[in-house]
Amino acid sequence: MKLLQDRIRQDGEALSSHVLKVDSFLNHQVDSALTMAIGQAFAAEFGAERVTKVLTIEASGIHFALATAVALGVPFIYAKKKKAITLTEDLYSVPVHSFTRGETFNVSVSKRYLSATDRVLIVDDFLATGDALLGLREIVTQSGAHLVGLGAVVEKSFQEGRSKLEATGVRIHSLARIKSMSPDHIEFIEETAA
Numbered sequence: 001m002k003l004l005q006d007r008i009r010q011d012g013e014a015l016s017s018h019v020l021k022v023d024s025f026l027n028h029q030v031d032s033a034l035t036m037a038i039g040q041a042f043a044a045e046f047g048a049e050r051v052t053k054v055l056t057i058e059a060s061g062i063h064f065a066l067a068t069a070v071a072l073g074v075p076f077i078y079a080k081k082k083k084a085i086t087l088t089e090d091l092y093s094v095p096v097h098s099f100t101r102g103e104t105f106n107v108s109v110s111k112r113y114l115s116a117t118d119r120v121l122i123v124d125d126f127l128a129t130g131d132a133l134l135g136l137r138e139i140v141t142q143s144g145a146h147l148v149g150l151g152a153v154v155e156k157s158f159q160e161g162r163s164k165l166e167a168t169g170v171r172i173h174s175l176a177r178i179k180s181m182s183p184d185h186i187e188f189i190e191e192t193a194a
């Protein structure tokens with residue numbers, strides 16, 4: 001997605017060769033028009049798949065899941081990072097290690113909102129080690145729903161996440177794929193299709 005790549009080049013800050021700061025437009029202050037365009041891009045990619053729910057993980061995936069769900073005309077669910085007091089019903093649950101925080105969270109979704117009749121599109125902000133998306137995939141597996149695909153806004157292609165997820169056979173669509181980065185340069189894997 002050229003608009004997104006241009007914005008990452010302009011406003012993204014590679015803090016090191018591994019960590020990209022995007023909190024002026026993607027995950028702290030949020031560019032709402034860009035977020036809606038991101039939702040449209042995921043909807044265009046997966047729109048033929050009869051998606052019934054979009055699934056993400058709190059907090060930084062939520063606005064992208066909302067934008068995607070609006071574009072597809074379906075609800076979205078955000079998995080919670082620990083069992084909240086209000087979640088008293090049965091849960092699908094999986095431990096997920098957080099790349100940025102260095103902690104392991106219990107990620108859960110109420111069984112009321114995901115079932116075997118659903119067709120699920122998972123969306124998240126980053127694909128890095130793949131642990132967050134593998135955790136969400138496991139929740140979909142527990143529910144018996146059909147996983148249509150995974151959408152990542154930014155993929156750090158030099159990390160192992162994509163290959164771990166590809167090994168599960170799932171369709172992956174990332175809007176900006178970073179081949180390598182350093183504090184003064186970000187190189188993308190160019191898209192072959194529009």
Ligand code: 5GP
Nearest residue numbers: 019020060099100126127128129130131132
């Ligand atoms: P994972 O390593 O499981 O693929 O990524 C988990 C989460 O870590 C992502 O959803 C994202 O919130 C965060 N994350 C991973 N790499 C980066 C990064 O380079 N920059 C930022 N801002 N967040 C990241």
